[in-house]
Amino acid sequence: MKENKKIFIYGGIIGLIGAILMKLGNPGNMGICVACFYRDIAGALGLHRAEVVQYIRPEIIGFIFGGLLAAIIGGEFKSRGGSSPIIRFVLAVFLMFGALVFLGCPLRMILRLANGDLNAIFGLLGYILGIYIGIQFLKKGYSLGRSTEQTKTSAYIIPIFSIILLLFLILKPEFIFFSTEGPGSMTAPIFIALILGIVAGFILQRSRICTAGGFRDAMLIKDYHFLWGLLGIFIFNLIGNLIFNFDTFHISFENQPVAHTNQLWNFLGMVLTGICSILLGGCPLRQTILASEGDSDAGITVLGLIVGAAFAHNFQIASSPEGATLNGKIAVIIGLILVILIGNSVVKNAQKDRKEKEEVF
Amino acid sequence: MDDFYCVVTFHTTQGALAFENVFKETSFSIKLMPVPRQISSSCGLSARVSCKEKENILKICKDNELEIDDFHKIVKKKEKSWFLNHIKKTTQDNE
Numbered sequence: 001m002k003e004n005k006k007i008f009i010y011g012g013i014i015g016l017i018g019a020i021l022m023k024l025g026n027p028g029n030m031g032i033c034v035a036c037f038y039r040d041i042a043g044a045l046g047l048h049r050a051e052v053v054q055y056i057r058p059e060i061i062g063f064i065f066g067g068l069l070a071a072i073i074g075g076e077f078k079s080r081g082g083s084s085p086i087i088r089f090v091l092a093v094f095l096m097f098g099a100l101v102f103l104g105c106p107l108r109m110i111l112r113l114a115n116g117d118l119n120a121i122f123g124l125l126g127y128i129l130g131i132y133i134g135i136q137f138l139k140k141g142y143s144l145g146r147s148t149e150q151t152k153t154s155a156y157i158i159p160i161f162s163i164i165l166l167l168f169l170i171l172k173p174e175f176i177f178f179s180t181e182g183p184g185s186m187t188a189p190i191f192i193a194l195i196l197g198i199v200a201g202f203i204l205q206r207s208r209i210c211t212a213g214g215f216r217d218a219m220l221i222k223d224y225h226f227l228w229g230l231l232g233i234f235i236f237n238l239i240g241n242l243i244f245n246f247d248t249f250h251i252s253f254e255n256q257p258v259a260h261t262n263q264l265w266n267f268l269g270m271v272l273t274g275i276c277s278i279l280l281g282g283c284p285l286r287q288t289i290l291a292s293e294g295d296s297d298a299g300i301t302v303l304g305l306i307v308g309a310a311f312a313h314n315f316q317i318a319s320s321p322e323g324a325t326l327n328g329k330i331a332v333i334i335g336l337i338l339v340i341l342i343g344n345s346v347v348k349n350a351q352k353d354r355k356e357k358e359e360v361f
Numbered sequence: 362m363d364d365f366y367c368v369v370t371f372h373t374t375q376g377a378l379a380f381e382n383v384f385k386e387t388s389f390s391i392k393l394m395p396v397p398r399q400i401s402s403s404c405g406l407s408a409r410v411s412c413k414e415k416e417n418i419l420k421i422c423k424d425n426e427l428e429i430d431d432f433h434k435i436v437k438k439k440e441k442s443w444f445l446n447h448i449k450k451t452t453q454d455n456e
Binding site for chain 2: 225
């Protein structure tokens, strides 16, 4: 019980930070959005040329610094990896497609709900169904294999990547793109965003909050510990919005910032994101924190998210406030088929291995 | 209430589920739960088990080729809050 209260408060701090960052200038209902922020970073690096969504988000850099700091203090900074990296990369790309058709990662889904965006209900239902489907694979024997200790150098790649991003953000070299209009131009002050990101990253590492893990544990082992964290994010973000962002708080489907009302695609986009999150063993937020603690499988996943975001805009997969695009719909359907095939094939191989083992004895 | 309990940790979620499947058929009472914060930063699963049965559980794992990571004894932390400690102390004093 005491532990649940703790994670509820931890989640609450994340929710409050979300509300504050929105107040300080981040786009509507996007105080924090892991998918959108990687998409903005992909744009800033010139990997896609959607001019309205290009910015190096200091919050992401903060998450990585904060997670790294907490991991070092807790003696948990360990170089590990080698668990099916290329499958993780592909799953991350499709996770991002799903998220950008919905317009937000699972964390932003919660923040959207907490500011009255009812479209996110369909996203939430889709996410829960996706997690349920992912669990069926786990039950049948799905596993990407255990990770093993890697050379120390691997562990430093993502933290160094984030330092380079910070230098680009501060020095603004001319090959980096920054939006002058649209969501990419709406930003909280760099220093505050970085500090709040570090605080969030530290808390996320200590608490191990994972949006997918919360629902997975509830469904798979009837344990509600992590779900309390998600509830904390929702409730404190709601309170924070009522205090800081009251003028933007309205409960409706229409006219919500960076959102659309194609409910089928809000739903299916998040089904895809949910399945991928379970098959990857964590949502984009959790993957970012794991990457900061030296998990290079999560590091590959983060790179997959960035590449996925670039494809999503280059191929017109990402939705706009007008709604989902044809390419987006096709990508979600292909994604759903593909990840189910991947899940099935991994399960089959696992069953074959087990059979062969039994025959030996 | 005991001041300690034991958990078995696993390399993969799949390992935990396989463990549960095997032990469902036995008389041991086990329960899957998130890995306690003290031992790992993974968001994976662990199984809460009886500390007294350690040898038997490890033997069943071996017989069934269950791959486990480790067997941990978790000692529950003493109440840290000075306020609660203070209340406890005063009530004890009164008794």
